[in-house]
Amino acid sequence: MARPSIVPIALTLDDRTGYTLWAPPWEEDGEEWQAFLGSTVDLPADINDDDPEAPGPTAVVHLFPSPAALAAFCRVSTDHDLADHPVWPVVATLGPEDLTPDEDHRFDLDGVYDVVAENPDRWAVDELAATLDIVGRLAECCETPVDDDDDDDEDDDDETAFESVAELVSRPEVAALGLGIDAFLGRDGEGAWARLGTAVDELWEDVLEELDDHLDWTGAGTVTTEDYPSAAEEAEARAAEPEDDDEDDDEDLDDAPARPAAGSTAAAPAEAATAGIRTIRGGSELAATPAAVAAAQEFWEAVGILPVEVVVPEGQGVTLRCYVEDRARFLGREGQVFVFPTPVALARFCAGDEAHDLTEIASWAEVADTDTLPLPADQDRYDLVEISEVLAEVAQGAGGLVELRALLQPVEGVLDLAEYAELPRVQQQLAADAPLGRVVARAETDPRAPLSAEEAPALVTAWQQIVDDIGTALVFRSDLAR
Known part of the structure; x- marks a missing residue:
């Protein structure tokens, strides 16, 4: 968020x-x-x-x-x-x-x-x-x-x-x-x-x-x-009015932390931040309304299989994920994750008869038969591109540009993908004794601490390797886009 x-x-x-x-x-x-x-x-x-x-x-x-x-x-x-x-x-x-x-x-x-x-x-x-x-x-x-x-x-x-x-x-x-x-x-x-x-x-x-x-x-x-x-x-x-060449004049305005007003046009709370920290892009590229996502989540949570969105340099798309004995399993086959450009395309695949690794899940029959679209919630969206951009900016000297907690959600996604696709280099880069792993561990204990410019260059290299490896496990399916 x-x-x-x-x-x-x-x-x-x-x-x-x-x-x-x-x-x-x-x-x-x-x-x-x-x-x-x-x-x-x-x-x-x-x-x-x-x-x-x-x-x-x-x-x-x-x-x-x-x-x-x-x-x-x-x-x-x-x-x-x-x-x-x-x-x-x-x-x-x-x-x-x-x-x-x-x-x-x-x-x-x-x-x-x-x-x-x-x-x-x-x-x-x-x-x-x-x-x-x-x-x-x-x-x-x-x-x-x-x-x-x-x-x-x-x-x-x-x-x-x-x-x-x-x-x-x-x-x-x-x-x-x-x-x-x-x-x-x-x-x-x-x-x-x-x-x-x-x-x-x-x-x-x-x-x-x-x-x-x-x-x-x-x-x-x-x-x-x-x-x-x-x-x-x-x-x-x-x-x-004359056209204004300054494209960013009316972008979102960010500054210092405080609690929101308690008046009744304030409907439920949010993360505070430090002045000058970069806004991490929020919200799905699929642009589903909050009401639609909330309604869909009731079904997907009930069947124990959740839609997720992945954003990598090659593209953006949706797939499905569940956990079997605490291990991540995705819609795919032999370690390859099937990613679809829209929830409609993903739903069409689910209604078909192509073999994949989720067919043996007990609730799969409900998934194959449902007309509830697979709309990912914000917490199930993993944008690996945005973090690459921010790390690069910090490495170029913009210290304090991003809080450590910005790493947590993308890292959660890549760990699940690496577990399913058996990508050992990803797990190595996020190990407790690796530079990126140490920063992620610090993010869990002090999430609002800013990332320093000094430690960012090593993280840029590590994260790029992770993104490259994750890309090898994703299969973008365009055959059911229409």
């Missing part, structure tokens, strides 16, 4: 665009957190309601009509859910240019109907996946916990303010968005896209209504709704 960071985002709804900040999920003290720039407020009763009653403490996300207004708020305000975030001291010093979202962090909620009305293409699928993902995250962070002291006979409907959001993101067609355009090709794919459109038609207005109660368009009382230009005016103004 990535280190704590904060990114600017923009939401377009009801013909206006609001700017705010999002802290993507990170881990701290074994708990996961994420949050938006927001707070908990006491909303007044709606006098237009048939039975007006004050809703009580409500989590809201503060929105602003421009990055400049957002920056002005961040400079002076600490009464919000991000005030104790590890990188907030950095954010509070930034100007409008640094708080302007990139295109990947602009979410047009008004445009969802138009997207599903068109034939699917890669851009439409990616846009819908991102929009529905951020909607799910907003709902998760703004959800009010159920009070244990509430009456037992309280209606179940009162337990969540986001029933329509929950229903929509639980649809299998929404989960399939994370798989990309391949999920919507062919006759089955066309049907899935049509069902997705139907789900949006049925639920989207209710989704927006649920969100609207938690979106504060006054910027915590610093602006008015009249300050917002229309979406068309906003787009015209952006088109008139």
